[in-house]
Amino acid sequence: MPLVRIDALRAGPDRLAALGRAVHDALQETLGIPSDDLFQILTDHDGTTGTLRYGGYLGVRRDEGIVYVAITMRAGRSPERKRALYRRIADLAHAYAGTEPRNVFVTVTENAEADWSLGEGEAQYAPGPVVA
Structure with a gap:
């Protein structure tokens, strides 16, 4: 049950929806989440009242096409599966929304069963028992 937050700069509703679809499809393909396991917070920042900052850390040339994807999910996936997830999100974000893979920044936060x-x-x- 991942919870996904996607923040994009001047994305507009169509691009934002395409990014959400890209992440959901990647989660289904690489981690096997069910199709109805869709919990996303999609936010478009207009650059004036809200914006996103980015740099060229680790030699990646990001620009105003930046998209931040934050995924919170239960712990237990291998590093290989996470790498496959990151690659698939970048590929589908490019295919569905025209976002350059260099502008797809993904972070995963893991937690335990009792955290949901x-x-x-x-x-x-x-x-378990309810404590009053």
């Missing part, structure tokens, strides 16, 4: 409540005030992945 998917509604109803319950920890669905780690059920």
Whole structure:
């Protein structure tokens, strides 16, 4: 159950939707998440009231096409699967939204089963007694 946040600079609704689709498809293909496991926060920054900053860290030439993808998910995926995920997100972001792979910045934060409540005030992945 990944929670995905995508922030893009002057993306517009169509590009933002295409980026969301690219990330979701990549998660399905590389990590096997279900098709209805779709929890995303998509934010377009206009460059005036909200903006994104970027640099050329590690020799990657980023520009105003920058897209930040933050994925929070349960721990347990191998480094190989994560690398496959990053590559597939970059490939699909280029194919679906025209975003250059050099502008796709992805970070993964992992947590445990008890760190999720998917509604109803319950920890669905780690059920247990309710403490009042």
